[in-house]
Amino acid sequence: MSRDEPLVLGIETSCDETGIGIVRGRTLLSNTIASSMDEHARYGGVVPEIAARAHLEALEPAIHAALAESNVALADIDAVAVTSGPGLAGALMVGVGAAKALAVSLGTPLYAVNHLVGHIAADVLTSDQHGADAPLEYPTVALLVSGGHTSLLLVRDLTTDVELLGETMDDAAGEAFDKVARLLGLPYPGGPEIDRAAASGDPKAIPFPRGLSRASDMAAHRYDFSFSGLKTAVARWVEQKRAAGEEIPVADVAASFREAVVDVLVTKALAACRDYGVPRLLLGGGVIANRRLRDVALERAAAEGVAVRIPPLSLCTDNGAMIAALASELIMSGRPASTLAFGADSTLPVTEIQVAEDA
């Protein structure tokens, strides 16, 4: 195996995207994503069993597509990488089973890695070998926001030292978008719908609460998030208007709700940058596709002298390329492969960057 530029195939099945990515060293060769999002739409959220069934059906076609796109043969693959967790257990197991059998079949090493750290690893990928972007600098604060997680991390080193500063105590930010969209009669997934509705709204129209932002909360949960109270506040506000027979100003509700989410996310991320003296903030996860979040983060970070990095949006949503990228970094830093004796760990802590590393 080439330790300088390993050719790695990554498998990601932690939620509703079946992601197959192929990277060579830090170069992205393919990023194939099959999503079961449409199948979940009528339920207003990801249904684990539907997601797991979809992974089983999507895996093989996705691997074929990724190989074709990167013009790589399976026989050339140096290593297989897979998400061991965190995520939906039944969904993760499909990827773990597939990755193990593929590695044994090809006779390659297998790297079982952490999904959240994978989101950070997406940032090291460049689309062509010569277009060298400025490399990721350490330490950096990372804010990962999606339908499945909302986490604030301190990354001292991608392959050896990632610390969890805080995470959501209840709903993930993306889930809050889905639930509020539903409340407003908007379809799933809620993020893009809320965004569309908010475009013509006034973000200051309704003062929705900022979760865990009071002084007492900031002492106990400085970097943690909570969105269920916000969701309830929106629901109550809408109900009161309806009860009074008033029309719901959907644009204003959407804009004010979105502003509350964005405000808390950016405020806490920048507080971490300040507290740890780290002038770097990396954004990742599917909710980063939200333009308002990116704009507010860029604007307020600039005012505080914090440099913001955002991987290409196609690498922010869950994908296999970021899993391959993390494994590639592990290989290039000389780390041994994982043994075959690991499982899916739905609550894998972020400190476990690689799982079942061979002693």
Place this chain on the structure above:
Amino acid sequence: MKERASVARDYPGKVILGIDTSLGSAVAVVEPDGVVRSQVESADPRGHAEVIGTLIERALAEASVTASDISHVAAGMGPGPFTGLRVGIAAARTFALGRGVPVVPVVSHDAVALELMLHRALTGGYDEAYDETFAVVSDARRREFAYTVYRGLDDDGLPVRVAEPALTPRDEIDGVLAAAGAVRRDAERIPAAMLALAAARALSAGRTIASADALYLRSPDVTIPGVPKRAST
């Protein structure tokens, strides 16, 4: 067009890998003529993802073959609890993909039926096509059993399914089987070697014996959310 010896002829020295995770986890390596080279398993009804890689590796090692000696991968398609079942199917598909060989889907209960009838043929002095009607019954969780009704072996040496796999509440199984005139045969494990043998016989006969889709027999468990719950009051 039946070509009985096609497997052996097309793949000299090659062997079939059988993988099933519909109950525990089981992996076997079998020669096309049925000689069992290895069979390893874990009875754990849950940790399928944990053990599957190690079991495949052990099955190959104990059979003294390498991955490149595999000509086909027999996949147990269920019925069985979904979360575990999928692990084996996913593994069978990617193993086959890695070698560029076909997957042969097999109804998991067929392996149990084949073992029962072959065992009887060997020990009881009966013909393989012993004509008892029986049902292979396995745990499907949620207080249900999965069962498949069999009677004898056909000319290709494959178990004849009188009734396709189905689910029934646990307390109704005996009534259901009595009505079908079938003797109950509980399955605690799926013999992967018999799964691979069924695949070998199907290949010899040029037949497809199972669908390429997992045998779920049950719709995904979902609740369609109604009107959002009231927040006030």
